[in-house]
Amino acid sequence: MxxxxxLQDRLKALDKLAENINKANDYPIVGRLSTTPELKENLKVEYVPTQSFNLNEIMGGGIPKAKITIVCGKEDSGNNYFCFC
Known part of the structure; x- marks a missing residue:
């Protein structure tokens, strides 16, 4: 068997792999968030708030900026109206 x-050995192996990938790309692409502040900063998302408090709450603050957001729903549920506003 x-x-x-x-766990320490596995984390060291993952850190070494991440280091090699990041060296090849000249900037951090992979890593642990607790040890790579650049990655943590890249994950911050800005939101455009909507007029609906409930929708903002569901979506974490509104519609994410610079991200693709798909709005879908049943027929006559208001998703087309939402997209044009």
Whole structure:
């Protein structure tokens, strides 16, 4: 039976892999959020708030800026009206 590696050994291996990938690309692409502040900063999303408090709450603050957002719903549910506003 194969011996299971410790968590520390697995994290070291992942960090080494991430380091090699990031070196090849000249900027951080992969890594752990707790140790890579650049990645954490890139994950911050700005939102455009809507007039609906409930919709803003469901979507985490509104419609994400610079992201593709698909609005779908049943027929006559107001999704076309929402897209044109």
């Amino acid at each position: 194969k011996e299971k590696k410790s």
